[in-house]
Amino acid sequence: MIPVLASASPSFPVLPALVLTPLLGALLVILGPRRRPELLKLVAVLATMATGALTLWLLSAFDPGVDGFQFGSRHAWIEELGISWLFGIDGISLFLVALTGILFPIAILATDPGHDSRAYYAWMLVLEGGVMGVFTSLDLVIFFLCFEIVLVPMYFLIGRWGHGNRTYAATKFFLYTMAGSALMLVGIVSLAFLHADATGGPLTFDLIAIAEAQSIATETARWLFLAFALAFAVKVPIFPLHTWLPDAHTEAPTAGSVILAGVLLKLGTYGFLRFGLYLFPEATHHFAPVFLVLGVVGIVYGAVVATMQKDLKRLVAYSSVAHLGFIILGTFALNTEGIEGGLLQMVNHGISTGALFLLVGMIYERRHTHQIAELGGLQKSAPILAAVFTVVMLSSIGLPGLNGFVGEFLVLVGTFNAHRWYAVAAGGGVVLAALYLLWAYQRVFHGPAEGDNAEMPDLRLREGLVLTPLLALIVVLGIYPKPVIERMEPAVDALVEHVERHVDGFHEPTSRMGVDIVPEGGADSEEGR
Amino acid sequence: MFAQAGTVATPEVLWWALVPLLVLAGAAVLLLTVASLVRRLPEWLPAAWTIVAGLAVLVSVVPLWNEVQDDGARSFLAGAVGIDGSTLFVTALLAVAVVATALLSRAYLTREDLPGVEIYVLLLLSAAGGVVMASANDLIVLFLGLELLSIAAYVMAALHLRRIQSQEAALKYFVLGAFASAFLLYGIALVYGSTGSTGLARIAGYLSTTILLEDGMLLAGFGLLLVGLGFKVAAVPFHAWAPDVYQGAPTPVVAWMAAGVKAAGFAALLRVFVLTFGSWSGEWQPAVWGLAILTVLGGSIVAVVQTDVKRMLAYSSIAHAGFLLVGVQAASDRGTAAVLAYLGAYTLLACGSFAVVTVVGGTGDDRHGLDAYRGLGARRPWLAGAFAVLLLGQAGVPFTAGFVAKFGVIAAAAEGRSYALAGVAMVAAAVAAFVYLRILVAMYIEDGGPEDDTDATPWGPRIVITASVALVLFLGVVPGPLVDLARDAVPVLVGG
């Protein structure tokens, strides 16, 4: 049994504060002066910075040796239904929280909305609050609430501050995800009632209690898992359900794209880990082949389609589809390496794709186009931009020494241990990624610069400052991921152990073929048995 | 000769329990009398009077609630009337709807230059009918309450005497309403025939203690009652009147229909089916199940193709009826509580939404196309913002009362193992979300739209909108009070 909300619960409720700080900021922004956008921006930046500071404090205060949830806090909400504000984080959610805390101030600093600043900043802050809620809540209903509420600010961000066909994109985004999560609510409620029936206890939506009890019959649990999985699959998105993503990414404002790619897509993958694997280990194991196939298809499909894109932003969007395929692959490998790799990849993807979108946004700001064909030779006019773009791109490709490599490598190792051929197929995706990104880089930055391209200004100081932390992370995580993996490992191990305990005849697939690959820079993976 | 007449024993009356009804009916009659005697009644008086009456009912409900919570439900007047938590809960909802409708009506009548005393009289009497339905302990009393509610509503629908649409709406409402009443009555007759009584408590007692060898008549009665009440709450396939009526009727009246009439209708459904026929739930649950599925899907899907906002909201109210039916179908205490909580949330949402529609409708009450909402976010940010909150609430977005409501009925369905129903309902909710998004898109994303001829929102609608938005948000974040009240309001049948 994982100790419920074990250690390091400080007297200060840091997790609720994490959720409430941005919301408070949002309130301040709403009450702020309409005609002073710079002041509103200041408030927004301060609020996100404060949140970011909290997450940094969390990182430092987090006890890496503990495999349970930390910083727990609980407040009753609807007692009648056994719903409470239950927060806690473990190694799985810690870095996603941190990622959120870092990306938001960057996204807000990087761009200005242009109009209706007040609403813009308010929505951004609400969005952050919602995301934080998703990553930290341990009550099924609260999780669902946050999972859903995220849609609203994102909808408005795309719809009001997006480009081109934004109405279509925003509506599609909203409906896809809403429809996807429709069944999850049913699943959550059914799960709680079945759990209460089976245990004879009072109605509760406490994730830990339900997951640890594993009181649901196998068959039922599979149905419930599907209900959850649909929501997550749409959110990730997994291959056939991905069509909202390119539209949303392309039409969203830069900050929106950054957040969407960097954080929102992780809601789905995180959900698979926390609410799929943890709640329904047997069902997850049962359906893993399906998701593995879909993950591989996503990798290859995303890469192939990305290759054919004429729109730079769309290209990056499709690259996300491919990257997320890796995460899915790792998650459903159901071993420590895979899951860790997936987790790491979540963080990495957030950093590198976020940075890519920022860069694309910067190019757009200068040239007002996303069309690759209209760009060219930017390297000459904006060498620093090109350099930064190169680094980020290489991270995205998965060049060893940069962060992307670590995650992808771990995923491949995990998958290889579990299902060799999937890993081989996915490996092809890595090659394709190199292809489309490099090709795009070539077309955009090389060649002769004509017209406006020749006079395009280079990075400004502010933009550089915004990008610096991301670049730093790309490099640091690529060279020295140990502290991260160290903190993830206990939780992931516990999760895998949980799966082993509750799935008959399941053993963590590690180095089955006798190929013992020690992940580079990784912690020891000796706990295989 | 005279001596014989004196031997009649009159039944006991709990006057205190009748206070809400007496306040409503008394206020109506008094208003009517005063209005027919005083020349040049101050224009604000009827509305103010109605609002005061509504508030008085709200206030009076509080001690009654405590009384009922302490001493349990009662029944009196020879078992014709009962008082329990649900009675008072629904009464309070009706009172809220009355106040809101009166606030809207005042602004509306002034704008449309219509004479206005009768609308308030009818509103109060209609509400009295609703209160009767919520407290009926006898099918005949229930029916009379329903007719009181409906007939007043028919007239109110026709009250924009300068618009032929208004009268047509009333005609459609009336014809189908009368049709439904006939079904309801036939159902009552058959239930009477198979149980020997029209008293709910007697029927319930009979059904739970007697094994019926021949239940054909009873089942036919169930079916007809369901059809009759289904018409009243606009369940698919008995919904045909709702869109037309919502579109044509004066908007404040639509608010009443959506909030008040629906609440009373579901109070009746709960009393009759869940409470009285509870021991036979296996027989009627499948029918309600089917009705619920048809209603959530039908309402949501057809709403998508509408271009008139009032029609959209009409179909969405049909979809909401479907959700309420999901709660009814559960045939459990949790289901009942969920329905009541849903009604509470929907009352707020409907009042607020139609308040916005009233304002946007403009002079002549005919600007209800999506075009009228284009660019509203830029023109009138606060109005649009409020509408956005209300629409999101109707969509069931978290941290609005709408979510709490939907969550409750879904939970009830899940508890009753009606997973398919719950799933379909949630999918339908996602479809319905598209409808609300279309309005949001029009308000925020599209530009243009007509120039406003009115400068500011009148204070009546403003109060309604502000209060409903505040409550919708508050109950979304702190749903405890609503959920607890609804739990305590689960009705009890007391024999009489």
Added chain:
Amino acid sequence: MEVTVAWYLTLGAVLFTLGAVGLLVRRNPLVMFMCVELMLNAVNLTFVSLGDDLGDLGGQVSVFFVLVVAAAEVVVGLGIIVAIMRRRAGATADDLSVLRG
């Protein structure tokens, strides 16, 4: 032949159905109202015959209220019709198509 309650119930069912079909078929609002009255008559007949069979007065009491309601409904219904027809004489239910649906 003894007249049992089933006879009355059957007659009531047929009458009710005729009223319902009439309401659906006819387009003249006045005739539609008349069909509603037919349905109410069927209900009355059912009530009285069931009450007779049960030896209970409740059926007749109910009919009394049905009569009151019928009267009230007709008053309002005709009021609505008068309000409409004053502006559009001879309107049938099909002419009343200002509202879409």
Added chain:
Amino acid sequence: MVIAADPLLLGPVDLEVFLIVLLKVVVSFALLMVSVMLMVWFERKLISDMQNRIGPDVAGPWGILQTLADGIKLFFKEDLIPENADRPVFKLAPYLSLVPAFLVFAIVPIGGDFRTGDGTVGWFGHRTFLQVADPPMGILLFLALSSVAVYGVMLAGWSSGSKYPLLGSVRASAQMISYEAALGLAIATVFLTGGSLSTHEIVSSQSNWNWNVATTGVVPFLIFLVAGTAELNRPPFDLVEAEQELVGGFHTEYSSIRFALFSLAEFMNVITMSAIAVTLFLGGPDGPILVERVAWLWPILWFSLKLSAFLFSFVWLRATLPRIRYDQLMDLGWKVLIPLALGWFLLVAALNVGRDRGWSPVPVVLVSVAVLWAGTAMLGGAVRKARAERRALEFGSDEALDAGNGA
């Protein structure tokens, strides 16, 4: 089935009983027809006397066979049906007028000793009521039938397919509905004191001078008379026919035998209405039995006498009063008769309740009168306000509204 209280039907219904009933039917039919004949003559003769004319005097002694002659003439005239007429309804209408008149007469007790006996007479060894039927809801039957009688007039006018008759119809329906309410309320007072709906029992309760005209306090009786006259479309409420305005009103297009039927119905209705009035308010056949040997005759005599008095007064009204205006008719019905009847009904009810509970009658009366006065005052105020509003609407000025404000 309905079981009449008539002792005739309590025993086994054999052929003899059946024949007795048949005889009663035939006699009452014949009686009615003959009375109509006499009534027409009586009316014409009386009016001519009142107007200082001679009147019919050719056919028979004092012209008494004039009606018969007229009937024969009408019978042989050509039967015309207008082209625009709705033929089936046009043909049906006279019968709808006539039949209810016959039926109402069936419930009127025209004889029987109510003072010492139970109102029965002995016929061929059977005790029986001197009325064709005594249904338990007797007087309601009268109301029901008189509401059916409206159809005759209404449909006759409508089906003629021409303008004047239609106007007559519209007037008829409005008038008869309006006055039926007052009529019903006046009768309700009688139920209250009589405690029964059966005509026989109503008459029983009035025996020995205990007539309802007194026990209900005259007012219902007067209301009944006025409303009854209006129901009959008799002058001064004959707006339905109104020759000067409507060229004969609803029966303009009728001729020949159908016209005769309408006439027949009208006079028959006059007689039955009088008979009902006698039954309800004047104790029916109640009266002293002066000669014991022909005891059965006296009640019949008293009944006929009372009836004749009513018939006389109907004629008298016709001869003396001018026709009232339509709006006056409506005002009288809705604003005077109905409120008055209702108020009086409540007053009587209050007194009855007071008596049952043993309350002192003085405060009961005082309170009741105060309540009624308040009601009347409010009604008056409302009527005045409505009038002012109508004027304001018509003349487009609000002065009328302001004018009365201080009052």
Added chain:
Amino acid sequence: MEAAVFIVSAVIVLSGAFGVLLARNPVHAALFLVQSVFGVAVLFLLLDATFLAAVQVIVYAGAIVILFLFVIMLLGVDRAENLDVEPIAGQRPLAVLIGAGILGTTLSALLVAVGGPTGAPAANSPLGDAGDNTRRLGEALFTDHVFAVELTALLLTVAVVGAVVLVRRLAGPLQPLPVVAVASEPEDEPEDTEEAPDEEAGA
């Protein structure tokens, strides 16, 4: 005897109902309705419900149908309706189908319980004989059902207020009749576009 009366009345009732259904002229329909109502009243007599039999005639024939006729004549809407044209395609078969459905289910449900009602006999207020009917009904109404009786007062108030409000004439112009697009010929000028503001109030 009883059966004969029943059958005759039933024929009257049903032929009247069919008449309402099929009559082209609303006046004829109203008359058929009266016929049907009378038949039902006779059946009430057969069932010893004497009071209701009379009230049925007074209320339906004497008030309701008269009101119908009055409105028909007042508004002059007595022209015959062409029943040959089916306004909405497939409506009639559908209506008949629905009717058959209602009839079938109801009848089969009723006849399953062919023994008639199953409830507890005379549980509440025993039915007296015909002579006593009115008194018993009155006592039942004013004791057990007194609340319902009081409610009818409110109901009738609503009806009166409604009727008065609905036929009121207003000062000021009416809103013009909306343009109704004729579905079959969208190109044509719609017929109903007559300008209506000249319909002055109080005219």
